[in-house]
Amino acid sequence: MKTIDARGLSCPEPVIMLRKAMASGENAYQLIVDNHASKENTTRYGQSQGYQVSVEMQGTEYTLTFKK
């Protein structure tokens, strides 16, 4: 599964990174972000692209898994 490290980046950058990664059309991706707004925005984008999103929180970091 492709992992995207978007820690420390502010929106819209994490969403753009996710969009670029999703262009390859794989069925699963993992994304790490470290702020609430990025978590919300990338979740929203993943869902709009037809992915199921699950979020795991570790300290101040969120690991999001996108699956089709």
Next chain:
Amino acid sequence: MATKQEKQHILIAGCIIGLISAGLVFLGNPANMGFCIACFLRDTSGALGLHSAAAVQYIRPEIIGLVLGSLLIAVAGKEFQAKGGSSPVTRFFLGFFVMIGCLMFLGCPFRMILRLAGGDLNALFGLAGFIAGILAGVFFLNKGYSLKRTYKLPACEGMAFPVMEAALLVLLAAAPAFIHFTEAGGGPGGSHAAILVSLAAGLIVGILAQRTRLCMVGGIRDMVLFKESRLLLGFIAIFAMALIGNLVLSAVTGGTYFKLGMAGQAVSHTDGLWNFLGMLLAGYGCVLLGGCPLRQLILAGEGNTDSAITVIGLMVGAAFCHNFGLASSGEGPTANGKIAVIIGIVVVTAIACLNTFRKEES
């Protein structure tokens, strides 16, 4: 796409913010200036003596409220996070030039909406420029523009800016002789709602903006980038409710809260080209910063020190605008201001290129 509930939240927040904006004018703020982050930071710079334009000097409690409201709700929601280190000097200069663009137009993106809601059609030129600037910024975002990552910092670093805002509140309340205040009737700085009213308005809007991530630039940017309309809905709700508020106030009080046209509008000029270019610079710079001046204040309240530096850049930019005759007035733009806006567009483009087309170091 945003859920229905998320859309409802931002619509409600936008409606409340629009009503508060119209209400602040009724309670004493300058016309079409319930909120204007650029104007209010400029007034605060003046009050601190960073510039000496006597007509625009006042420590605006709305700004203090926005930062402290964001801080309070971020702490309550466990979202306060001290961080920084994402190209702070570049952000300072972007903030500096965004302010030059705003003071060419005479308002930040927030006031642009409020000017439209007050019937000021000059703001349509500003809106067109704003969209053009956002499109320019989005072009670079799509090509890989980045100001690089932020890093965690000690909490005291993230608290420094909100504490400074609290100190400004003390200075406002104590009004020592070294703080400059525009006299009543002496210009926009002399028109303001009561301190506690302005502070409460700032706190409420700060809380709502933090929760909803409201951003004037983000609305159009996300629509172009991702066809995501959530933030844009907030933008539209503010416009709609401020417009309704202005029409109701005009009907009830007999005062002029809505005047459709271009000539004779409050704190504005009719030079369409420079209204366009001023907001182009503002929109362009804000996209590269990741948010409008309002959003920068909110992020600074959440502990983002890069946004705090951006706000200081905006304040220094405002001081330069008035010290070097760059800011427009009701009579129109100045020659110096036009040169500064052109320089600003060139500098912002250079920043965009240098942070897009460079080799990855990580």
